[in-house]
Amino acid sequence: MRIDAVDFFYASMPEITLDADGSQDALLVRVRSGNDEGWGECEASPVTSIAAFVTPRSHGVCRPIADSVLGQRLDSVSDIARITALVRRNSMDLLQAAHTFSGIEIALWDLLGRRFGEPVWRLLGGRRAYPKVPYASMLFGADAQATLEAVREAVAAGFQAVKVGWGSFGQGSVEADAEQLAAAREGLGPDGLLLVDAGQIWVDDVASAAARLPALQQSGATWIEEPFLPLAYRAHAELAAHNSSVGIAGGEGAHSAHMATNLIDYAAVRFVQIDTGRIGGIGPAKAVADYAAARDIAFVNHTFTSQLALSASLQPFAALADHRICEFPFAPSELARAITSDQLEIVDGELQPLDAPGLGLRVDLEAIRPYLHQVEILVDGRPLYADHHLGGTPVGNSEP
Amino acid sequence: MRIDAVDFFYASMPEITLDADGSQDALLVRVRSGNDEGWGECEASPVTSIAAFVTPRSHGVCRPIADSVLGQRLDSVSDIARITALVRRNSMDLLQAAHTFSGIEIALWDLLGRRFGEPVWRLLGGRRAYPKVPYASMLFGADAQATLEAVREAVAAGFQAVKVGWGSFGQGSVEADAEQLAAAREGLGPDGLLLVDAGQIWVDDVASAAARLPALQQSGATWIEEPFLPLAYRAHAELAAHNSSVGIAGGEGAHSAHMATNLIDYAAVRFVQIDTGRIGGIGPAKAVADYAAARDIAFVNHTFTSQLALSASLQPFAALADHRICEFPFAPSELARAITSDQLEIVDGELQPLDAPGLGLRVDLEAIRPYLHQVEILVDGRPLYADHHLGGTPVGNSEP
Numbered sequence: 013m014r015i016d017a018v019d020f021f022y023a024s025m026p027e028i029t030l031d032a033d034g035s036q037d038a039l040l041v042r043v044r045s046g047n048d049e050g051w052g053e054c055e056a057s058p059v060t061s062i063a064a065f066v067t068p069r070s071h072g073v074c075r076p077i078a079d080s081v082l083g084q085r086l087d088s089v090s091d092i093a094r095i096t097a098l099v100r101r102n103s104m105d106l107l108q109a110a111h112t113f114s115g116i117e118i119a120l121w122d123l124l125g126r127r128f129g130e131p132v133w134r135l136l137g138g139r140r141a142y143p144k145v146p147y148a149s150m151l152f153g154a155d156a157q158a159t160l161e162a163v164r165e166a167v168a169a170g171f172q173a174v175k176v177g178w179g180s181f182g183q184g185s186v187e188a189d190a191e192q193l194a195a196a197r198e199g200l201g202p203d204g205l206l207l208v209d210a211g212q213i214w215v216d217d218v219a220s221a222a223a224r225l226p227a228l229q230q231s232g233a234t235w236i237e238e239p240f241l242p243l244a245y246r247a248h249a250e251l252a253a254h255n256s257s258v259g260i261a262g263g264e265g266a267h268s269a270h271m272a273t274n275l276i277d278y279a280a281v282r283f284v285q286i287d288t289g290r291i292g293g294i295g296p297a298k299a300v301a302d303y304a305a306a307r308d309i310a311f312v313n314h315t316f317t318s319q320l321a322l323s324a325s326l327q328p329f330a331a332l333a334d335h336r337i338c339e340f341p342f343a344p345s346e347l348a349r350a351i352t353s354d355q356l357e358i359v360d361g362e363l364q365p366l367d368a369p370g371l372g373l374r375v376d377l378e379a380i381r382p383y384l385h386q387v388e389i390l391v392d393g394r395p396l397y398a399d400h401h402l403g404g405t406p407v408g409n410s411e412p
Numbered sequence: 413m414r415i416d417a418v419d420f421f422y423a424s425m426p427e428i429t430l431d432a433d434g435s436q437d438a439l440l441v442r443v444r445s446g447n448d449e450g451w452g453e454c455e456a457s458p459v460t461s462i463a464a465f466v467t468p469r470s471h472g473v474c475r476p477i478a479d480s481v482l483g484q485r486l487d488s489v490s491d492i493a494r495i496t497a498l499v500r501r502n503s504m505d506l507l508q509a510a511h512t513f514s515g516i517e518i519a520l521w522d523l524l525g526r527r528f529g530e531p532v533w534r535l536l537g538g539r540r541a542y543p544k545v546p547y548a549s550m551l552f553g554a555d556a557q558a559t560l561e562a563v564r565e566a567v568a569a570g571f572q573a574v575k576v577g578w579g580s581f582g583q584g585s586v587e588a589d590a591e592q593l594a595a596a597r598e599g600l601g602p603d604g605l606l607l608v609d610a611g612q613i614w615v616d617d618v619a620s621a622a623a624r625l626p627a628l629q630q631s632g633a634t635w636i637e638e639p640f641l642p643l644a645y646r647a648h649a650e651l652a653a654h655n656s657s658v659g660i661a662g663g664e665g666a667h668s669a670h671m672a673t674n675l676i677d678y679a680a681v682r683f684v685q686i687d688t689g690r691i692g693g694i695g696p697a698k699a700v701a702d703y704a705a706a707r708d709i710a711f712v713n714h715t716f717t718s719q720l721a722l723s724a725s726l727q728p729f730a731a732l733a734d735h736r737i738c739e740f741p742f743a744p745s746e747l748a749r750a751i752t753s754d755q756l757e758i759v760d761g762e763l764q765p766l767d768a769p770g771l772g773l774r775v776d777l778e779a780i781r782p783y784l785h786q787v788e789i790l791v792d793g794r795p796l797y798a799d800h801h802l803g804g805t806p807v808g809n810s811e812p
Contacts, residue, residue, distance in 0.1 A: 022791075024468070024470075028468070028469045028470065028471065029471075029472070030469075030471070030472040030475075031471060031472050032471060032472045032473055033471050033472075034470070034471050034474070034505070036470065036471050037468075037470045037471075055505075056470075056474075056505070056506075056507065057464065057467050057470055057474055057476075057505070057506045057507075057508075058467070058468075058470065059463050059466075059467040059468060059789065059791065059796070060460060060463045060464045060467045060506060060507075060508050062463075063459050063460045063462075063463035063464075063789070064457065064460045064463075064508070066459075067457050067458070067459040067460045068424070068428070068437075068458075068459060069428045069430075070424075070428065070434070070436065070437045070456075070457055070458065071428065071429075071430075071431060071432055071433050071434050071436050071437075072429070072430040072431050072432045072433075073432055073611075074434070074456075074457055075430075076457075100641075104612065104665075105434070105455075105456070105457070105665075106456075106457045106460060107456065107457075107460075107507055107508050107510065107511045107667060107690075108457075108460050108464070108507050108508040110507065111507045211473075212504065216670070241500075241668070241670060243668055243670035243671050243674060244670050245670070245674060245677075245678070246677065265504075265505075267507060268641070268643055270616070270641060270643035270644050270645075271643050274643060274645060274674070274678070277645075277646065277678075278645070278674070278677075278678050290507075385791050385792050386790075386791065386792050386793065387789075387790070387791055388788070388789070388790040388791075388793075389459065389463070389787075389788070389789050389790075390786075390787070390788040390789075390790075391422075391459065391785050391786065391787055391788075392785050392786050393786070393788075396459070
């Protein structure tokens with residue numbers, strides 16, 4: 013069977029704020045092959061990612077993603093690795109390629125899972141899927157009191173683990189950060205798992221990060237996430253050399269498996285966090301999970317968007333019993349909630365990866381229709397892309 | 413003075429082949445501030461890079477490049493670093509950002525250089541510019557004889573150094589590669605500098621790369637360039653551990669200064685090759701040049717396109733007397749030759765960085781007009797971008 017069509021669905025909330033809330037828009041991908049279809053999601057800039065699919069060729073290794081996907085054979089999981097290698101080679105100089113291909117690759121797994129009647133984690137070689145401990149991911153409140161209340165809400169909703177991040181953390185005084193951390197711990201209670209996300213705020217300034225270690229340690233934080241730019245390995249390693257009880261976490265920015273395993277090898281992260289919607293899909297994420305597991309580094313998903321993205325990001329470590337922590341989008345946008353008609357349920361504080369074909373969820377196209385946008389890209393008046401699947405001009409991406 | 417306008421010019425040859433010849437298209441950037449203008453070039457996928465400039469915001473740190481550039485103050489070189497930090501923060505999750513911003517950042521330097529009447533290398537703190545030894549960069553011929561003839565042409569044109577790469581190198585037998593290398597050395601003569609570019613062909617397979625080391629050494633190659641994926645540091649370090657006389661070169665894929673300095677710290681490269689049109693512009697390239705110089709690693713430009721790109725890529729190491737090797741596009745496309753009305757001249761086998769305001773070259777808009785394309789990007793029928801500077805719809809990027 014061949015890949016017959018790749019269609020993108022760009023949806024957004026009516027207004028996009030400047031909050032670091034990645035669920036405000038979405039780029040869904042539908043792949044069709046014969047009578048089967050699969051869905052994926054790019055955690056990426058939608059219009060830029062669509063452009064990378066259709067952009068005119070620049071030279072032999074700067075080709076649009078479409079060139080390496082449309083018309084390709086898709087009979088077994090080994091075809092996914094083959095197509096991945098094609099994209100890597102043919103789009104070597106197209107920086108956005110990994111973000112665009114991530115959603116496609118996820119959709120290929122979903123499609124094959126549905127065709128074969130197996131969950132993706134089983135296609136990846138897993139025997140069973142183990143429950144995870146989901147943490148509620150949220151932004152710091154405007155002040156310590158707001159953070160306290162937000163964390164209490166998550167606890168009331170049944171979470172035993174909470175991650176707070178962004179907001180003004182790391183930008184003001186060490187004392188202000190300490191107050192925020194104390195409030196988060198107070199809201200969580202003494203036994204809950206507290207995780208903290210710095211959002212790259214210290215760039216590569218080790219001293220500013222190290223100044224927060226005592227407060228992080230006092231609040232019993234398990235990790236400090238993304239203290240620095242994702243490629244500033246030396247800064248990470250220097251912070252790790254403080255031997256704090258607080259581990260360094262990172263990896264959401266990884267757009268290749270090597271970029272993530274380098275964080276383990278050179279940046280001393282204890283937790284590697286992978287978004288399948290950015291790293292190039294489920295295959296590279298699985299490679300990172302195996303690499304991490306062999307080195308006693310915890311693999312964690314990164315997910316701040318929909319349940320579809322959550323299910324995709326669980327697949328690479330669903331079968332790893334000892335890798336328990338799992339990010340769960342606690343308060344996603346209306347749009348993100350509308351994307352799938354079913355949801356992963358938290359039972360007794362645990363999240364069980366689905367044992368159903370593919371990613372195990374149905375995309376509800378009718379529910380997201382009010383949020384959809386039509387994208388057109390033209391060169392010399394000739395449309396390279398138009399969402400004819402949304403009722404637009406009958407030209408574009410489905411015809412290679 | 414504010415940044416009033418950023419305009420993109422996408423030009424290409426009438427036909428784009430699958431050769432690894434990056435000069436087949438170009439994305440030029442013109443920045444205007446008051447009465448001044450400056451020009452830069454992205455070494456990147458044109459339509460994708462334009463999309464990253466105008467794409468609708470996804471969230472606080474996934475914003476279009478335009479948000480961090482248009483309307484910004486531009487009075488001194490410190491403003492360039494400030495704008496760079498803004499882009500890095502506001503477009504953290506927009507993968508294509510570095511490629512798009514590279515051309516803009518180069519144009520900002522060119523603009524300030526013209527405004528102040530100084531070459532960019534002097535704005536960077538250089539006292540004088542030193543001559544470089546340009547190497548003719550070419551693809552391997554279809555067979556050894558073709559390579560021999562091509563190298564002879566470069567020698568006849570006055571080059572003392574030649575780089576051959578890509579083609580079928582590394583994909584066939586070790587013997588076939590050895591023949592190609594011997595032919596290149598024969599064409600070059602015993603004293604010329606021979607450089608070899610593997611174009612990432614071995615991915616992360618150290619054994620396949622190591623199998624070519626004897627032939628590389630026998631042909632007296634100075635470096636083997638990009639044997640592996642640019643983030644596969646461990647493979648690089650393992651190849652370097654063979655202690656061959658042939659050094660490892662790499663870095664053209666770097667889209668941040670850290671990505672390049674990591675090649676020095678963890679991948680044991682002896683030559684770090686930076687394209688200012690990809691790494692984020694001249695500022696990050698200068699940071700890499702200083703880092704390399706302090707560690708006795710040779711800094712080399714990567715340039716396979718126009719003279720404008722060449723002049724930009726020379727600036728970061730123009731003042732470093734000991735860093736002598738310089739890539740020179742030997743046989744660029746008609747389009748690439750048309751971009752500037754003046755050229756850098758090779759005299760007695762040496763190339764002197766220009767001592768003229770900005771990048772020292774004039775873009776010839778009339779000459780490239782036959783190659784220009786009009787790009788339009790629309791969301792819900794609303795144009796986000798239209799090249800009104802080319803005579804298109806009077807809407808788009810110049811009005812923030």
